[in-house]
Amino acid sequence: MNYFPDEVIEHVFDFVTSHKDRNAISLVCKSWYKIERYSRQKVFIGNCYAINPERLLRRFPCLKSLTLKGKPHFADFNLVPHEWGGFVLPWIEALARSRVGLEELRLKRMVVTDESLELLSRSFVNFKSLVLVSCEGFTTDGLASIAANCRHLRDLDLQENEIDDHRGQWLSCFPDTCTTLVTLNFACLEGETNLVALERLVARSPNLKSLKLNRAVPLDALARLMVCAPQIVDLGVGSYENDPDSESYLKLKAAIKKCTLLRSLSGFLEAAPHCLSAFHPICHNLTSLNLSYAAEIHGSHLIKLIQHCKKLQRLWILDSIGDKGLEVVASTCKELQELRVFPSDLLGGGNTAVTEEGLVAISAGCPKLHSILYFCQQMTNAALVTVAKNCPNFIRFRLCILEPNKPDHVTSQPLDEGFGAIVKACKSLRRLSLSGLLTDQVFLYIGMYANQLEMLSIAFAGDTDKGMLYVLNGCKKMKKLEIRDSPFGDTALLADVSKYETMRSLWMSSCEVTLSGCKRLAQKAPWLNVEIINENDNNRMEENGHEGRQKVDKLYLYRTVVGTRMDAPPFVWIL
């Protein structure tokens, strides 16, 4: 490669798009590092506190697309206080100052304000794509700025955000000249929607491929929208309460038949299930179906719908489908790659939930399955062993038995052997979530066999520090380790400090680590930010001596090249 001029090498690099590969290229030699950094357009930052915007821009001045992640994963489950951090404003300010030609911004678990959205909308002439996932802190006023000011907006994709809906007219802020929309997803908005503005927007967006509506969009509006957008590929239905004899419903049926490019269906946020048959004509084309928010769709209506979906690759569903329903999935959806079964009843009813039988049926019927998230009432080692045999190709295996510490319900044994079988058989396993009754043994298996494991979630598991040590010593590719309510302490935490340099982050809450253990760690590893999150008593830990034997409630540590962050709230103590 030394014989080629830089432009040729750069051209070759253009074909290398994955972040991992580009990172690898940049390490080959100084010359490649230089060429790579000037040609890099897309950057992924898994932890916004690992680096700062100034250093990012110095290295990648031609940045066009940035992905940032803020809060740790357990923030999803209310384990991280709201004001912890993950603010996007400083990033947008720095990017704006540097005049970089930003076109795409993807944020996950970050705090976004209307001010940041307004600044974003005004600072980048070619801004095209905004994707916000599980973010918070903004209102529909911020969306109005984006709509009004981003002349070439292609994607506005809001997934599961907490947005304060001011019931304003943000949709009418899209100028009449805006005809470039490809993605419009506002399903998570709670308030009313200006239907007229929405219809006109969709009518003038010939490139619109993905449209996800909120529950305020009723059936007759849906019918009109689908008439305007027969080219739709990905549809999120808002409200689906209908009268089968109404004109709107007949219009909808006719419109759906014309949507021959439709491949992905979701939503049904308010649904009367008996009219789902309107969608049957296009079901045979569907590759993705997300009914996990459609609590009113179950039983025979759901089964009938699924029986038409023979090409399904991705299915997100509620556990009200039951084991029998999963058997239907197993016999119908032979192309299934990803399945998520969410709990429909968090109130502890446990009525039509799923068990190990459903999981076994799926594993037997769907040979291409590689990702699963399964909330269930009970599990057995035998079932997991069978699943491992049927599906050795798992990349992601996340099992959540609803009751913590529940053993094999037939043998009353821990589920060590079952999970052991999974990690032994699934050589490509990258992500694993454990549940049920588990001893140190399961971690021995994980350390021994899970060579590709990058993310591990542990809750109410293990007996001694040995458990955690098996994982830290064995899993060479570990990036994110998150542990709650497990008896791991300072010995495990401090055994190999250099390990944390190879990982993105470690989370430990309600474990056995002590303040002095954390302090020792922080001393040994100045390139780590060791954060103690202590909501209850701000400075009690510091004042009370107790030789630091006090247990730390929440510990979050991560590697960083920019030292202690300056925006931590008072209840976060960075050692």
Added chain:
Amino acid sequence: MAKEGLALEITELRLGLPGDNYSEISVCGSSKKKKRVLSDMMTSSALDTENENSVVSSVEDESLPVVKSQAVGWPPVCSYRRKKNNEEASKAIGYVKVSMDGVPYMRKIDLGSSNSYINLVTVLENLFGCLGIGVAKEGKKCEYIIIYEDKDRDWMLVGDVPWQMFKESCKRLRIVKRSDATGFGLQQD
């Protein structure tokens, strides 16, 4: 550490700092909590109207995860999804609104947890702190009768159809004075 039965195991879990018994809901307390819902409503039925929102909302709050293991953030469902789930749950065949003539606020009861008309009457009598509510055939003797709005938006007399059928079609309940009932176009035998 040998793990034997389940229930005891769960009570041994530490969910917070040692000595921190109050900061998080204790796991074994949750089953008590569920029972408290009804008894709370019984004793608070005599509350004045200012408390109407708190009464109704306390019912909603109790309906937040009352799972056997009530650890914070468990089961690991993201908060957005959890919120949607709670909204759905209180809409599901479970909670229906109940109004009573002469009472300025409504209540909500979990129809799903009642198993018979007699049980329903008892619950309602306790809820509103009165006696003399009757269903269908017995209604002739009682001061009040119960009517319900069904899926077709018709108001029907409670007690005519089998219990299960009634449960599935009942959208809301209303307790009216027998003497006022004739003006409602009820379907009577």
